[in-house]
Amino acid sequence: MAERPPSVAHLLLARVAATPDTEAFRYPVPSAGGGPDDWRSYTWAQSAQRVFAIAAGLMDLGVRAEERVAIASATRVDWILSDLGIICAGAATTTVYPQTNAEETAYILADSGSRVLIAEDAAQLAKVRERRAELPELAHVVVIEPGDAVPAEGDPEGWVLSLADLAERGAAYLEKHPDCVKDTVAGLRPDQLATLIYTSGTTGRPKGVRLSQDTWSYMGLAIEAIQLERPDGVQYLWLPLAHVFGKVLIAAHVQIGHVMAVDGRIDKIIENLPVVRPTLMCGVPRIYERVFNGVAAKAKAGGALKFKIFNWAAGVAREYARVSQENFRRTGRASVPAGLAARHRVADRLVYAKLRAAFGGRIESCVSGSAALTPEIGYFFCGAGIRVLEGYGLTESAAASFVNRHDTNRTGTVGTVLPGGEVRIADDGEILLRGPGIMQGYHGLPEKTAEVLDADGWFRTGDIGELSDDGFLRITDRKKDLFKTSGGKYVAPTEIEGRLKALCPYVSSVVVIGAGRKYCSALIALDEAAILGWAKENGIGGGYAEVVADARTRELIDGYVSELNAGLQRWQTVKKFQLLPRELDIEHGDLTPSLKIKRPVVERQFDGLVEKMYEGA
Structure with a gap:
């Protein structure tokens, strides 16, 4: 792998110089008549022009090195251009999921000390307006789609402006200081803060993970080295960019130079695939x-x-x-x-x-x-x-620590370590990682940092795994998810949950329970579209809740649970289960924005069903 430059901004300047006129981004513009979207493109040169204008606009607002600029938006090309603009201004990006409520948004902005927020629309702006008193450091909000959020004559306070206004300010600033962006990029240090990504967290307040500038340039070069995508390929990006998985794909894209088709609307994936015709998609x-x-x-x-x-x-x-x-x-x-x-x-x-x-x-x-x-x-x-x-990978390891390769793919494993990374399995089975992708630490939390990052740079992942002789890693469970039954037997719930989802096409989510209990049980949520289709075929009427409550549905799922149990050890078997009256989702707090199950939340929300499974036990 080639020696890495100090930042992704350096990769961007090199990419624009090498292929200025090739297509960089493809993005949808909804049709006014309600027909198919119109897909448009930016070349690398056009992208750089927008990125430089955003960077210079932030400088004009007074943003300086390592100061935080937050982005609260769904996945769209403006998110990426804004992120690159923040980096080229020498600042650091704070990521906020657009689904995050006003309270937690304010917490992240305050904890990070963000000076500017780039908000997608009036709905995102409203979250910080109601919490403005808690955000004295937030000097400006830039709105991508201003609508009525920014008056035609502008905001008299100067607190809110549109992304177009920011770019105009940047263009004027560049006329006076034509080399400001290139000079700023040239001065970026490898260890300078580039990103604060807040863990979505299955428990407690999110922690800000500090990732340096050269973490991302390393990731770009490492992913290029394993030939995950080719320069003439098309990648379809819909993942949330507030999540580290989506963020790392930007670094790889800049280094490799392929086309990135960007649309974060999950309900459009099926419609978009035949239009975009990608060679690679991540999910x-x-x-x-x-x-x-x-x-x-x-x-x-x-x-x-x-x-x-x-x-x-x-x-x-x-x-x-x-x-x-x-x-x-x-x-x-x-x-x-x-x-x-x-x-x-x-x-x-x-x-x-x-x-x-x-x-x-x-x-x-x-x-x-x-x-x-x-x-x-x-x-x-x-x-x-x-x-x-x-x-x-984890947020703390910039997403990609291991990945399978095209020719050596081994299903059931997560592949081999990326070039430049190191792995070790601790005596208790925990996976330890070290390398250029590992975080600097948790923002403002030195004690929490010391719990997971030792003096030699080894990061404790909290995951349990096995490493084959030829370097392929298999994850067996989250260390904190392993539980012991009252009979003293350890159970890895995710393994059981995965087996049931593979057996039963109607299952959406499973939470296996049994810590300190005599036996294992499960809360099961069904896939609404799949189970309603089955119900219609079998003459069962009503919506999701009515179908789930029907005895015939329970009999159907019971058959799959029996099949599951036939392949498990006695202490792993699911003795009882309850079908949930709704699917698990982000809105109810059951899932993180990256769709991980918040086990304690689910058990708490459905504690009545849990206790019913252990009555008399």
Whole structure:
């Protein structure tokens, strides 16, 4: 891997100089008549012009080195250009999820000491208006889509301005100081603060993770080195950019120079894929689970024969992926027996080709991260010709510490460590990481930092894992999620939860419970679209809650739980379960914005159902 420059801003200047006229970004503009979106583009030179104007505009507002500028917006091209502008101004980006409520938004802005907030719209502005008294350091709010938030004559206080206004100020500042951005970039130090990303956290207040300028340039070069994407490829980016997984993709994009199609509207993914026709897409496991469940439900709705063909093809895909990966591991050749190859060709014509077409027809790989992917789902997609490369990292390690490679993908593992990184397994099985991607520490929390980061630079991840002889890492559970039953047996709940999701296409989320209890139980939320489709076929009327309460639905899920238990050790088996009256979601606080389950919150919200499962025990 080449020696890394001090910052992503340096990578950006090099990219613009190398390929000024090639397409950098693609973004949708909604049609006025309600028809399909109109996709437009920026070249690298056009992108740089906007980035420099934003950077100079921030300088004109008085933003100085390492001062924080927050972004509260959904994923869109303006988010990326603003982030790069903040970096080129020598400042540091504070990320805020757009779903974050006013109280927590104010906490993050105050804790980070953010001087400016770049807000997506009037709704994001309203959150800080009502908390303005708590934010004395917040000097300005810049609104991307101002609407009525910024009066035509401007804000008399000068506290609120539009992104267009900021860019205009920047253009005027650049006329007076033409070298201000390039000089600022030249002066960036590798250890200078670049980003404060607040952990979404499954418990307690979020902590600000301090990531330096050269962390991101390292990530850009490391991802390029493993050839995850090619310069002439198209990546579809919908992940939340407030999350470290989305953020690291920007660094890689700037270094590699491929096209980035940006649209954070999750409800548009299915519609966008055939339009964007990506070669690479990154996502969280829940997306791949939903796609699989959706395809299975569609096949079932097509009749018994169609569903039988789908199940047969799914089995062939999994067998094909397992055998080819195992043979590659042993011999270096991804070969399969002739009979399996023949069955795979038939299944490809009947099922897999249509699935790849739904992804746009050019997809080479998908990356899955942020949480564990159920291996059965991974094997299915790999066998169907859509390689799902699972990776691993944390906010504290800038997202990408491990990732599978195209040719050596090993489903059920998170691949091998990125170039420049180190890994060690502690005596208790905890994964320890060290390298250029590791955080400087938690913002303003030296004691919390010392708990996870030792003097030699080793970071305690809190995850339990196993490392193969050839360096492939398998995550077995979160250290804090492991629990011991009253009988003294340790249980890894995520392993059980993943198995059930692989078995049952109707399951959306599972929380296995049993700490200090005589046996394991589970709270199960069903996928609304899938279960309502099944209910319609079986003459069960009503909405989600009514269908879940029906005895026939419980009987359906009980069959899958029995199948799950047949493959578990006695102390792991789920003795009782309850179906939840709604899906788990961010709005109710059940999930983090990156779709991780907040176990304590879920158990607390449904404590009545939990206690019912242990009555008399």
